Amino acid sequence: MEKPYLLFLGDAADQLAAKTATGIADWRPEWCVGQMRLPGCQADTGLADVSIAEAASRGARTLVIGVVNSGGVMPASWSDSIAEALAAGLDVASGLHSRLESFPAIRQAAERHDRKLFDLRHGERTFGTAKGIRRSGKRLLTVGTDCSCGKKYTALAIERAMRERGMAADFRATGQTGLFIAERGVAIDAVVADFISGAAEWLSPDNAADHWDVIEGQGSLFHAAFAGVSLGLLHGSQPDALVLCHEPTRRHMRGLPEAPIPDLDDCIRQNLTHARLTNPDCRMLGVSINTAALSPTEADAYLAETEARLGLPCLDPMTGDPGRFLDQLA
Amino acid sequence: MEKPYLLFLGDAADQLAAKTATGIADWRPEWCVGQMRLPGCQADTGLADVSIAEAASRGARTLVIGVVNSGGVMPASWSDSIAEALAAGLDVASGLHSRLESFPAIRQAAERHDRKLFDLRHGERTFGTAKGIRRSGKRLLTVGTDCSCGKKYTALAIERAMRERGMAADFRATGQTGLFIAERGVAIDAVVADFISGAAEWLSPDNAADHWDVIEGQGSLFHAAFAGVSLGLLHGSQPDALVLCHEPTRRHMRGLPEAPIPDLDDCIRQNLTHARLTNPDCRMLGVSINTAALSPTEADAYLAETEARLGLPCLDPMTGDPGRFLDQLA
Numbered sequence: 001m002e003k004p005y006l007l008f009l010g011d012a013a014d015q016l017a018a019k020t021a022t023g024i025a026d027w028r029p030e031w032c033v034g035q036m037r038l039p040g041c042q043a044d045t046g047l048a049d050v051s052i053a054e055a056a057s058r059g060a061r062t063l064v065i066g067v068v069n070s071g072g073v074m075p076a077s078w079s080d081s082i083a084e085a086l087a088a089g090l091d092v093a094s095g096l097h098s099r100l101e102s103f104p105a106i107r108q109a110a111e112r113h114d115r116k117l118f119d120l121r122h123g124e125r126t127f128g129t130a131k132g133i134r135r136s137g138k139r140l141l142t143v144g145t146d147c148s149c150g151k152k153y154t155a156l157a158i159e160r161a162m163r164e165r166g167m168a169a170d171f172r173a174t175g176q177t178g179l180f181i182a183e184r185g186v187a188i189d190a191v192v193a194d195f196i197s198g199a200a201e202w203l204s205p206d207n208a209a210d211h212w213d214v215i216e217g218q219g220s221l222f223h224a225a226f227a228g229v230s231l232g233l234l235h236g237s238q239p240d241a242l243v244l245c246h247e248p249t250r251r252h253m254r255g256l257p258e259a260p261i262p263d264l265d266d267c268i269r270q271n272l273t274h275a276r277l278t279n280p281d282c283r284m285l286g287v288s289i290n291t292a293a294l295s296p297t298e299a300d301a302y303l304a305e306t307e308a309r310l311g312l313p314c315l316d317p318m319t320g321d322p323g324r325f326l327d328q329l330a
Numbered sequence: 331m332e333k334p335y336l337l338f339l340g341d342a343a344d345q346l347a348a349k350t351a352t353g354i355a356d357w358r359p360e361w362c363v364g365q366m367r368l369p370g371c372q373a374d375t376g377l378a379d380v381s382i383a384e385a386a387s388r389g390a391r392t393l394v395i396g397v398v399n400s401g402g403v404m405p406a407s408w409s410d411s412i413a414e415a416l417a418a419g420l421d422v423a424s425g426l427h428s429r430l431e432s433f434p435a436i437r438q439a440a441e442r443h444d445r446k447l448f449d450l451r452h453g454e455r456t457f458g459t460a461k462g463i464r465r466s467g468k469r470l471l472t473v474g475t476d477c478s479c480g481k482k483y484t485a486l487a488i489e490r491a492m493r494e495r496g497m498a499a500d501f502r503a504t505g506q507t508g509l510f511i512a513e514r515g516v517a518i519d520a521v522v523a524d525f526i527s528g529a530a531e532w533l534s535p536d537n538a539a540d541h542w543d544v545i546e547g548q549g550s551l552f553h554a555a556f557a558g559v560s561l562g563l564l565h566g567s568q569p570d571a572l573v574l575c576h577e578p579t580r581r582h583m584r585g586l587p588e589a590p591i592p593d594l595d596d597c598i599r600q601n602l603t604h605a606r607l608t609n610p611d612c613r614m615l616g617v618s619i620n621t622a623a624l625s626p627t628e629a630d631a632y633l634a635e636t637e638a639r640l641g642l643p644c645l646d647p648m649t650g651d652p653g654r655f656l657d658q659l660a
Contacts, residue, residue: 097524132554132586189524194427196523196558221561224462224608228526228562235554256462259607273600277589278554 001093001118001183002061003031006085007047010078011040012067016148016254018043020095021066023177027156033058035066038077043067052081056088062118064180065094074103083109093118095176097190120179121187130197130236132278137207141239142217142288143271145262147226147254149247150290150317151217152178157317158243159214161326168211172203174233178216188218189229196229200236217245221270222262223253231274238279242271243286243325248302249293264310285325286313331423331448331513332391333361336415337377340408341370342397346478346584348373350425351396353507357486363388365396368407373397382411386418392448394510395424404433413439423448425506427520450509451517460527460566462608467537469609471569472547472618473601475592477556477584479577480620480647481547482508487647488573489544491656498541502533504563508546518548519559526559530566547575551600552592553583561604568609572601573616573655578632579623594640615655616643 007025012018018041025032025045034050037043045066050058063085069075082092082100086109094100100117101107110117140158142151155171155178162169171178173185191199204213215237219226244267253259268284275282287306291299299316307314313324337355342348348371355362355375364380367373375396380388393415399405412422412430416439424430430447431437440447470488472481485501485508492499501508503515521529534543545567549556574597583589598614605612617636621629629646637644643654 097522129585130555132583132589189522191523192427192519193521193523193526193559193562194519194556197555222607224565225460225527226524227565227604227607228558228560229523230558231551231561232523232558235557253462255459259462270603274551274557277552277557 002091004033004060005031005062005064006033006050006052006055006060006090007035007045007064007066008081009035009037009041009043009045010067010081011038011075012043015043018045018067019148020068020177020180021045021064023152024064024066024180026153027181033060036081038081052085052088052090056090060090062091062093065092065096069096069098074098079103079105082106086110086113086115089113089115091116091118093120093180095120095179095187097121121176121190123186125186127191127195127199127202129194130201134238134279135201135204135206136209137211137213139204139213139215139237139239140241140243140285141215141234141237142243142245143230143234143267144217144220144245145222145264145267146220146247146250147223149250150245150288154243154245154288154317154322155214155216156181157322158325161322162212162214165323165326168208170211170213172213172215174203174216174218188233189226193228196232197236200233204237215239220253220262221274222267224256224259234271234274235278239275239282240279241329242275242282242284243288244268244271244284245288245290247290247293264306268310283328284312285328286315288322289314289316291316291319332421334363334390335361335392335394336363336380336382336385336390336420337365337375337394337396338411339365339367339371339373339375340397340411341368341405342373345373348375348397349478350398350507350510351375351394353482354394354396354510356483357511363390366411368411382415382418382420386420390420392421392423395422395426399426399428404428404436409433409435412436416440416443416445419443419445421446421448423450423510425450425509425517427451451506451520453516455516457521457525457529457532459524460531464609465531465534465536465568466539467541467543469534469543469545469567469569470571470573470615471545471564471567472573472575473560473564473597474547474550474575475552475594475597476550476577476580477553479580480575480618484573484575484618484647484652485544485546486511487652488655491652492542492544495653495656498538500541500543502543502545504533504546504548518563519556523558526562527566530563534567545569550583550592551604552597554586554589564601564604565608569605569612570609571659572605572612572614573618574598574601574614575618575620577620577623594636598640613658614642615658616645618652619644619646621646621649
């Protein structure tokens with residue numbers, strides 16, 4: 001995929017719906033010429049709003065679909081924008097479940113203008129079933145009380161903190177946004193179910209004894225739709241260390257209005273129990289709190305109370321020091 | 331798929347490797363004209379050994395690949411037999427991960443002889459993510475300490491026992507062998523990982539209040555390769571009742587020589603904990619023991635000791651009365 005990118009936010013209904021765009025803008029702003037939004041868009045990456053023509057004139061090479069579409073249906077307004085980008089000479093990249101080429105208008109526009117379509121979620125790679133054999137090197141996995149609560153940002157912040165301490169560390173992407181940021185990895189939720197753990201084993205292979213893979217978690221053991229992916233990733237990762245991620249203002253599990261958010265204690269216990277099936281020495285290093293929706297005073301109080309109650313470091317890695325998680329490794 | 335079938339066992343290395351053939355022969359013998367084995371085959375369904383020519387003369391319409399191939403590679407000896415069956419006028423059906431048409435010799439033979447290839451594991455159906463909303467009707471799911479320990483046979487025996495009691499009950503297949511037996515269902519391990527629970531919800535939809543779906547379990551929460559599938563199926567099934575299946579002579583988890591078999595207690599507790607995320611009233615009805623590898627005396631002693639220790643009915647549904655599980659529902 002050629003850089004720089006124009007991030008397409010479409011008519012995203014809320015900030016979370018545009019989390020791919022937001023993730024790229026936050027972690028790789030130097031790769032982006034701006035964002036493009038349609039009327040009604042409720043999300044904002046903070047980058048400059050530019051049209052496709054402006055983006056092309058600034059050198060943009062690829063339009064990145066940075067928003068999820070519900071149920072795999074491509075709205076006509078998106079399709080028109082994508083076709084316009086192809087006509088303007090940009091390639092188009094997507095992390096949606098639906099392949100870009102499955103939409104006739106997009107496929108035809110790409111052929112007409114001789115541009116490339118990238119579907120990051122659909123690799124050509126196939127995987128074997130997991131072997132369950134311990135691998136050399138160290139692994140840290142972020143796990144969550146829910147979907148979309150900070151597992152990727154926490155993993156990226158921990159990779160950065162490890163490198164600042166001179167540790168050998170690599171972020172390992174497991175979702176579409178992570179794949180855009182790391183430019184490698186596997187969309188673990190798009191793998192055939194029999195091979196979830198096998199794909200996780202492939203993602204973090206044998207390595208030097210002091211090397212850390214920092215693996216992006218997915219979903220939650222407590223999410224009725226996605227826990228299978230979470231458990232397969234947990235087993236295949238064989239983590240030496242976990243960090244639990246939590247968004248404290250969430251009132252129910254994402255997409256499931258009847259489902260309560262699990263207790264942090266329960267979440268820690270369940271994740272450790274399952275992790276120890278493949279790595280009996282696995283430990284919980286702390287809790288990463290996404291405090292974006294709290295005032296600074298509320299955030300401080302929440303972090304202090306939670307840390308005192310759990311007896312583990314609790315911090316927001318975007319405002320606090322994720323190195324405190326690493327102190328637990330000493 | 332047209333009946334009757336010729337069951338192909340290939341050069342199966344052991345009885346478990348031919349579990350699709352064995353399952354069809356045990357539960358639908360009236361659909362089979364016999365079995366076909368290659369030199370070195372270590373499995374036996376008990377059906378008559380017949381050649382392809384003999385099977386064709388007895389009216390066989392479909393050759394069923396009843397054995398798993400390791401790693402998706404089709405041995406040349408299998409490919410030759412399959413091509414011979416196509417030339418003799420039979421269709422060919424398979425539940426392997428690899429599609430029959432992906433093997434050029436097989437695809438070409440099917441085209442040449444105008445025969446059909448069926449890949450049961452690969453439905454054309456796509457699924458949504460799980461909704462987590464409670465459905466009407468009742469559901470029983472078989473779960474296991476390991477893979478290949480009796481979950482399908484237990485579910486089929488319970489469906490039969492329910493019907494003998496005049497209860498409305500349907501076996502719901504989740505694996506290739508179950509699909510051959512039930513002629514419907516979903517190969518849950520072949521679904522894209524994001525949709526495991528969604529597919530399980532589709533499999534056992536709303537039904538009459540007193541109707542039971544008896545759902546075939548897959549894998550084990552304690553199997554490092556397949557637990558993700560097991561958990562997604564458990565959540566999506568929203569079971570009112572579980573039956574735990576166990577093979578008491580197993581010394582390690584299937585395919586993982588280093589991994590011990592979990593305690594029955596642990597297995598009961600973990601399965602109930604996770605099941606209650608989507609059905610808080612879920613109960614464990616008892617333990618189904620596959621005693622095929624024990625002498626009758628050993629079997630009796632094992633069942634009595636386990637039943638006394640766990641305080642739940644423990645029986646082999648192929649030799650004992652699975653109705654004892656149903657007594658727990660009263």
